[in-house]
Amino acid sequence: MPTGSAYHLTCYFSNWAQYRPGLGRFTPDNIDPCLCTHLIYAFARMSNNEITTIEWNDVKSFNGLKNKNRKLKTLLAIGGWNFGTLLSVSFKFTTMYGFDGLDYDWEYPGSRGSPPQDKNLFTVLVKETHEAFEQEAKQTNSPRLLVTAAVAAGVSTIQSGYDIPQLSRYLDFIHVMTYDFHGSWEVYTGENSPLYKNPSDTGGNAYLNVDYAMNYWKNNGAPAEKLIVGFPAYGHNFILRNPSQHDIGAPTSGPGPAGTYTREAGFLAYYEICPFLKNGVTQVWEASEDVPYAYKGNEWVGYDNPKGFQIKADWLKKNNFGGAMVWAIDLDDFTGTFCNQGKYPLISTLKKALGLDSATQSIPPSTSAPSRGGSGSSGGSNSGGSRFCADKAHGLYPVASNSNAFWHCVNSKTYKQNDQAGLVFDTSYQRCNWA
CATH class of the missing domain: 2.170.140.10 (Chitin binding domain)
Known part of the structure; x- marks a missing residue:
């Protein structure tokens, strides 16, 4: 267990979930404030060295959750998949509107057109952010804002983008995105977030699993207690080229159909996977990787379920990592109507497995929670x-x-x-x- 503290359970909230139709629509009002220890609002952008988001009213509601849980911490994530240029550190760090910290989501320094020197510049950015937060905390006599980052799990991307020992000095937590190891961009089936490698994995595929990625970060200079393991509340689906071939590594011809609510080919929220599983689907537990997959006709989906989350959580504790991170809270069965497993079945499994049932504390609505504030x-x-x-x-x-x-x-x-x-x-x- 992390020295001197409980495990962390960090949950990302994607602010575009509010635009999903029907039962898929998710706003900060849907969030159970006592479910996670840390909530991250994703994503904000930079414009003229100022932080901007889609809906400021959402930000207000999001941080208002701390009035219901005195222990809850909130962070603002800057970045996303399309984030490809170095942030200027000249913005004023106190323009964070009540957040308790900043989460950098640069995908990725030194890759996807980012020049090699950005590996060092990312370290400089994190260091200067940390130092600015320290200075601001001294000036206001208030707790220092947290500095965290969502980082890659692929070995080549890690090597191109991160000075692990230096980053680890200045980051409070390192959220390792241990998912998207396989998906419909490939021409064969593969699990989204396998805990271990499949016996058929050769070459670079042997590195595409949670166990290898987390230990790579730890063995190359990141303290285990700062490393947070990524858990996906979604899966990837494929179209099988030949329905009679449906094992891991079976040939595919493209992404599976988009979900009713998330509306993205090759991607299904957990609450969209559950109905698929009820329709005469063959479900398989892939014991070598400790994750399930399912298929029917020519559609195949690799995903995580409560059993897999429990196994990964036990593995996390055995390896003394700092906690779990979920992408994303709005992809779990938050209404409890799709999976017949109660509300938030995946995240609730993690909360219980990490011993966090008493780690949150509700506050009567009339009472204000003491929290780290901020503004522009x-x-x-x-x-x-x-x-x-x-x-x-x-x-x-x-x-x-x-x-x-x-x-x-x-x-x-x-x-x-x-x-x-x-x-x-x-x-x-x-x-x-x-x-």
Whole structure:
């Protein structure tokens, strides 16, 4: 078990899930605030050295979940698959609107058109972020914001993109994306997130499994307690070239049909896989990899289920890794209507397996949770003798005489912070905004 602390259960929320139809639509209001120890809002982008998201109202609701669970931490993820240029570190780190940290999701430094020097520049970015957060914490006498990253699990991508020992010095947690090892971009069937290699795996395919990827990070300089194992709440489906050939490695002719809700060929949320399994499908437990797959006619899907999550969680604990990360909370059966396994069957399995049933604490709706705040400020200072926050709940408040400033109340202490030039404090959204 990680020294001195419980395991972490980090869950990503994809902000485009709100646009899915019917029962697939997912907003922050659907999130159980006591399910995960850390929630990550994905994704924000950079525009003119400022953080932007799709829906700021979602951000407000997302961070409002901390009013219901005093132990919950939230982070803002910057990046995504299309993120391919180095972020400028000149943005003001306190423009984070109540988040407890920043998660870098650069896929990937040194790959996909990113030049080789970005391997070093990514380390510089993480180091400078960490140092800026430390400085901001000292100035405001508040907890330091967390710095985390979602990183590759493929060996060649790791080698091209990460200085593992140096990154490990400045990252609080390293979220290893141990999924998408196989998918419909290949011409044969393969599991999305196998725990171990298949006996038929040769060459580079022998590295495409959770066990190898996590141990590669650990053996090359990352502390086990900082390494967070990725768990997918989705699977990949394929069209079999010949329905009579349906084992691992069977030839395929393309991606399987898109799901009703996620609407992406070759990709199915767990709640979309469950109905498929009920329709006369042959289900197979692949013992060598400790994950299941299923097929019917010419459609084949490799996925994870509660049994596989339990086995991976036991393996995680045995190897002393820091916890689990799930992509994504909105892909589990969050309504409990598709799988007949209750709400959030995959993530609930992890929570129980990691001994986190008592690691969250609910708060009555009328009580404000003490949490790490933030806003669009360019800096802050303790107001010393000011008693403005003495009777105020944790949060941000306008300064009556100065629209370019706001009060930041933390544990009844008062800090006055200033907006960047051209911005004013927007009381509607509790953040800095254009005038």
